[in-house]
Amino acid sequence: MEWMEAEDYQDMSEKAGEIVLEEMRARSLPTLGLATGSTPEGLYQYLIMQYQRGKVSYRKTRTFNLDEYVDLPWEHPNSYYHYMKEKFFSHVDVQDKNTYLPDGMAENLEKECMKYESEIAAAGGVVTQVLGLGGNGHIGFNEPGTPFDSRTHVVDLKESTRRANARFFPSLEEVPKQAITMGIETIMESKRILLLVSGRNKREALARLMEGEVSEEFPASVLWRHPNVQVIADREALGK
């Protein structure tokens, strides 16, 4: 695991952006794994800015998002589909047909999970996966206790996760109780992982990750077993 210290949120976003762009330039058909939440917003802004300056094109880029809520229509302002459109996709030249998210409205969710896995496989797997860190160590929506050999699956969200995400919804009651998420093994198959950590409220989780103990009780700890992980953490998250 490689650790990079960023001055602040802006610096973390730029550092991550440069790594993503470097990977994109090195490949003719780049495949990015994308995350939602507050953490990667600055990264998306940076990627948009570089596009607007003519430094990059996403025409041949394929993207796979980590997760999506169950029973939240795609057009709902809090769906991750909507988030991705608003924060990234609609500002760049990425093609709709190349942007994948699990469909939380699918009639048969189990089938949808399998379909998502095969879409990732058909694309040759994710090259660079961007991750945020949940306060309880979750990655994607893989909550503590999720087996390390899990593939894309439906999860029941922990109360703490629903509460943490309630800030995006009008009220806690409206936060969905389930989601579809790439599994831990699915995430671990990406060639390179970028974990972004910012802010005071991630300090405890980051400290726990740094301890180096690998346990299913703290999902992000699995990243110690991956050969190519970069953690970009800002000074606040590092407690400096």
Ligand SMILES: N[C@@H]1[C@@H](O)[C@H](O)[C@@H](COP(=O)(O)O)O[C@@H]1O
């Ligand atoms: N499912 C998302 C994750 O993909 C995200 O990385 C994490 C941290 O979110 P934030 O960046 O808003 O702190 O929790 C959410 O629940």
